[in-house]
Amino acid sequence: MQKFMDILESKLMPIGIKLGNNRYLKAINKSFMIILPLTIFGSMFTLVSSFPVTAWTDWLAETGLATWLALPSKLTIDLISLYTVVALGYAFTKEEGYNGFAGGLTALVSFIIVTPLLQITTNQDVVVTALGFDWLGARGLFVAMIVGCVSSLLFIFFNKKGLTIKMPEGVPPMVTESFSSLIPMFLVGTIFLVIAYLFSLTSYGSLHSLIYTFVATPLQMVGGSFAGMIIFTLALHVLWFFGLHGGNIINSISNPLLLPLALENLAVYQAGGTPQYIYTTAFKNTYQFGGAGMTISLCVLMIFIAKSERFKALGKLALPANIFYINEPVTFGTPLVLNTTLIIPFVLAPLITQIIAYGLTVIGVLPVLIGYQIPWTMPPIISGFIQGGWRVAVYQVFSLVLTFAIYYPFFKVADKQACLEEDAIKAEE
Structure with missing residues (x-):
């Protein structure tokens, strides 16, 4: 038994510590914590608007309040990828000692650039260009995490290379920070514009479609499976046994896989359907x-x-x-x-x-x-x-x-x- 414990301690503890300190996983989990008030706000209104009492939901529908009570969820949970990418860009960039706000904005514009636009023709034959909700909610979370990390890395890289505008002394700090972020933001945005264009030439049409098909869905199915539940639960408690905070370490890995599944269940429920993902x-x-x-x-x-x-x-x-x-x-x-x-x-x-x-x-x-x-x-x-x-x-x-x-x-x-x-x-x- 002691030999087995020594092996576990010598092999698992370094891995656990390394994963817990991974800069990308830390930033992703920090971004989830930043937007937590938003997700709770939206979920609470969903709960109020769909509380399982027929008389209550009928009254909301008759008075028209149901439409208004649905708005907070529509504008928070259904836009979760937008909030996540901003929070992730902010957390990642600030952790590295750079302008977190500029990093968040850079991540946001990069994400929007790679998100396909909709062309809608109205009854009056007017073509309207719109940013649909399809990839802004739970389905777009994986791309939001990837874009948030990559755009932040590029933003930091260009800053380190000195590709910034230096303002003379005496200029207000806010103006200086704004101009110093201009070139890095421009370069990062341009890179993602090229990426979006290249993907538009493929059969997938967008980065979102490719990632969701070949990365997000398989990973979520593995993480959200019965086997995933067993692995995550065992790993969490073994780490705790050795004095490591199993929750912090394992949740940093499991939450990016399981949270999108929970949000997709919520979206289906809001639409009147039956949630399908069990382990979330x-x-x-x-x-x-x-x-x-x-x-x-x-x-x-x-x-x-x-x-x-x-x-x-x-x-x-x-x-x-x-x-x-x-x-x-x-x-x-x-x-x-x-x-x-x-x-x-x-x-x-x-x-x-x-x-x-x-x-x-x-x-x-x-x-x-x-x-x-x-x-x-x-x-x-x-x-x-x-x-x-x-x-x-x-x-x-x-x-x-x-x-x-x-x-x-x-x-x-x-x-x-x-x-x-x-x-x-x-x-x-």
């Missing part, structure tokens, strides 16, 4: 509640079952935070790091509950989750009801009972060990 960020947050290891059950066991004074006190301190998915107090207070006694339930609890939830979703007992972008700290049962109705909320209650059973025998051993340690300390006193 919504699935992970809903069925792995209470943070890594689903340690809410462990906290409750500490309060009501533990004989150790240390565990009783820790449970009372940690449970309130754990309900809101903050489980660092119990993770480091127990500790669960390098704890060979509790590693098995720490991994099995979230793995088993998600496997069962996945299976029940496949056979139709549980619905495919809608994909609302609710705060990640939303307590269980409430989050379940919002994402899938009463059946998901009931399953979360079942999960809580199930994880009690999983943790119980292992916790009894840990509690006995803690009691022996406390007795030894008292005897020395």
Whole structure:
């Protein structure tokens, strides 16, 4: 066992640290955090406008309020790629020490350049050129991430090469910054204009179509699959066992794959359809509640079952935070790091509950989750009801009972060990 742990520590920890510090993954995840208020804002209005009460939705339709309540979601979730590319360009460029605002604008114009325009002929035979919503929502997220990173790299590269306009002393700083970004922005925009033109000559017609066909869809299918769920869950908890923040490391890889699936589910639901992607960020947050290891059950066991004074006190301190998915107090207070006694339930609890939830979703007992972008700290049962109705909320209650059973025998051993340690300390006193 010790040899196996040494191998895991020596092989996995460097990989985990390297992935967690990857400049591209860090920038992408930071961009998601920047636009989080927007996605929550849009999702909340979607929830209000489509709350599953017939009398309520009928009243909204009769009064015309349904149209207005749909606008926030239409102008946030359905334009998520636009917001993401701006936030990504800003975060990436600023992290490298350059003008973040200019980097964000450069990423935005580059993304719009490679996004195909629509030619619409009206009833009056007037041709209108428009930027459609098709590639501005979840379907365009992969291109937004690619363009955001590449445009930022080019913007930084041209700045490093000194391809900037230097203003004389005494010119206001805002004017200086504006002119210093002019040439890099011009060059980056021109490069993406050439890219857009070249893709227009192919059978795909645009960069969006190619990426979505050959990159985004296959990656999302792998990441959003049953196997992807197992791999991400195991990796996250193994990293936590070795003291690394598994959530930060694994989510930086999984979120770019799973968030677009959740947003596509939400878009389908808004259009009156049935969401189809099972494993998404919504699935992970809903069925792995209470943070890594689903340690809410462990906290409750500490309060009501533990004989150790240390565990009783820790449970009372940690449970309130754990309900809101903050489980660092119990993770480091127990500790669960390098704890060979509790590693098995720490991994099995979230793995088993998600496997069962996945299976029940496949056979139709549980619905495919809608994909609302609710705060990640939303307590269980409430989050379940919002994402899938009463059946998901009931399953979360079942999960809580199930994880009690999983943790119980292992916790009894840990509690006995803690009691022996406390007795030894008292005897020395």
